[in-house]
Amino acid sequence: AETELANIQMAVIAMMVDNELAWLPNPVMVATNDMSAFPDTSVCGANKIQDTNGNAYVRGKDMDGYILYQHDIIAGGTQTGLVNYVTTQYTTYWYDVDAAGTVTQVATSTQVPTLAPETAPDVVQEKVKDIESIMGRAEGLGIHVEAVAHEGEIMTITCQADDYTIFRDYVTALEESGRFFMVTPPAEKFSYITGGTIELVPKYQYIDMPAVYYEVNLALAPMTASDAIAILVGIAEGSGIDIDPNGGKLRIAPATIRQVKAAGNTYQVLSFRNIQLQGDYEDVMAFISDIDSRKTLRTMILKRVVISQVDVYGKTETTATVDVDIYTTES
Structure with a gap:
């Protein structure tokens, strides 16, 4: 204290x-x-x-x-x-x-706090917009994106183009998108490579923690891990993800529980790590967007996203690994 x-x-x-x-x-x-x-x-x-x-x-x-x-x-x-x-x-x-x-x-x-970007103050993070910017520009240039990872202050893209000029144009498009402070292509002979891992530093890293704490303070009772899992399953189902426990495409490991002290109070954090889901790109992004915007649960924070493309019986599907923290009152 x-x-x-x-x-x-x-x-x-x-x-x-x-x-x-x-x-x-x-x-x-x-x-x-x-x-x-x-x-x-x-x-x-x-x-x-x-x-x-x-x-x-x-x-x-x-x-x-x-x-x-x-x-x-x-x-x-x-x-x-x-x-x-x-x-x-x-x-x-x-x-x-x-x-x-x-x-x-x-x-x-x-006013919006001085540390916030010029976006609606209700937005917790901007991960979905970053990913959509990356994927949209890749699709427009015919770039095959193998994986996108968004964690903390760093993003990485692993991708491949048919020609080195296309890959170079993709890097330029990312630089000109206005969403990143820094875009760093692979170091080796950048002018002539057709792919690799690109590192980016997103501009928007805003997390409205006081608003999260305020929402927790309104709660009448602590949220249990079972309650939180039910909410995550509901978001997945609403997004079109197959949640069949016998063969579905959603996997949620048990939460770890920790306590944090902030704003004079003690809060409990349910941390879900490596949530696995798979489906159409639009469905997977709908799930991530719901969490990113706190649409369903305003005390939930999207901590990490890793997206990749897989071939399933001749059809391309999107897989995602997601980390989520849910704040609740002390039990």
Whole structure:
């Protein structure tokens, strides 16, 4: 808890020094015992404890239900500066806190967080759009894509063209797509090779974790691993994937369970690794898109995707390996 508080302290101090609009995790902690300047905090006052300096730590909610904290984060209350409170709608309330701990609201602004790309803030990640951009350009040039892997900050494409000029045009098309900071073709004699592994760094790596935590906080009870599997199976079935347990094309291994502390709370994470599915390209992408956009479950995050093409009795099908994290309340 002290380490987490120290991290928040550093972020707020840096924000005050830079005097720039900054985005902090929700909720932000504020150095004061005076809640009058905040949005309606009539339900505040539960779970009061004190920090090592004897300052009250109050957990409550504002009139919109957003979790709100107050705490001494400005050097024992001896300094003044701007702090903010951020809702999941990206409304930022700015306050001045004086040495006595009195809060005065000085501004309100609404914007997409500064770290987010210019996309709808409801989008968790952009993996599907990256993959569709890669596959669409490959199809247009007649490139055979053997595999696409999207994990963390790096993507790789293993592909083959009929001619080195086509392969070179494909690399150029990826560079000009606007979706990647960097496109790195195979090193060996690039001008004359017809295929290999291309490495890319996607521009959009945005994960809206405060919104995920907020959705978890709305839950009335923890989600079990069985509940999560049922949801994943339902998404697959709705996407057209064969889910027959005796011969279907969906395999889900048991989840591992871990706990994480964030925003002053403890959350449970159900981690599903190496989910296997196979089917038509459109069906597989529909499954991935549902998870990527949080359409069915807003506390689910797509962590990794690996797609490849296989020949099944003369028909090309798409296989995918998917990693998913599902956040839920502590059991």
